[in-house]
Amino acid sequence: MLPKADSNDPTMPDHEQLLLAVARNRDSTAFRALFDHFAPRIKAYMRRLGADSSAAEELVQDVMMAVWLRADRFDPALASASTWIYTIARNRRIDRVRQERRPELQPDDLMSEGGEEPTPDHQFEAAETAFRLRAVIGNLPPEQADVLRLAYYEDKVHAEISAERGIPLGTVKTRLRLALVRLRRAFGEGA
Template structure:
């Protein structure tokens, strides 16, 4: 027999904590999830002592915020582990010893691509466009719908008014024709 009869219903335990600040429900949750939360903290790089402190802080938060839990938004275990993870993140932020920089003095590299990259991209686009122009019209159409408009094969079949198998065979034939022309681009 288990020491806590309600461990099969963690959401019920959280509800009991929320309604009446039931210490036995908290003890049951702690017995069920405490070792798991500690293990998670150790895996996240916390020392043994820090892991134990974070476990206690996790269940103190569960005690204080039990009324905020909703089983419609997820399992009680997910809620508890999220609290624990957030406490670990907060702890890591507090211990960070990086000095803060004045944002006005920080210079960032431009996100714009280099000129040579843009030229290479343009050349690739031109080659692909020329290769596509060599395909029969029905193959061009399914390739454009599939890759440019990102349509699923079933929607292409419906749009063009052809069977799904025909869409797939036209794409396969197009690949076979394009592969030798564009093989060096991979």
């Protein structure tokens, strides 16, 4: 287990550390390192979802601008750097490409009193969970990994996956639910 850490802690995972440096010090070297790592991946994500190369680069700029401007809202206890950047990329694409609003839950929206989320054991739990999660995704049976990737990369709701692949809806649901059960285990292990 990692100790409680700040941005000077050498044991802290890299990308999380870089994001905190951007948040705290407006560190442009750290931002460049984040850009070099994530921009080509954000571009690949947008390309998979149908953007051409120049539209994908426009979206990369949008996402990385948001990363710079909103870095102070990043909380490494709640999300790894790649998860946080993924949610920004997903939402920017919905705004720009689909021209829809993304209804999001904000921290002060919770309707139940005293129903706060359990506090993570330590600051970088999210990044550690991502390691376990990566292993679980890598070991999914191919048909489960396939429906999962289609959901994230093809902008298809599960009913559309069923129609396009000629797989019965019940089978798509079963595969997704089996995959979700395995994914949940990756989170249970950290507790």
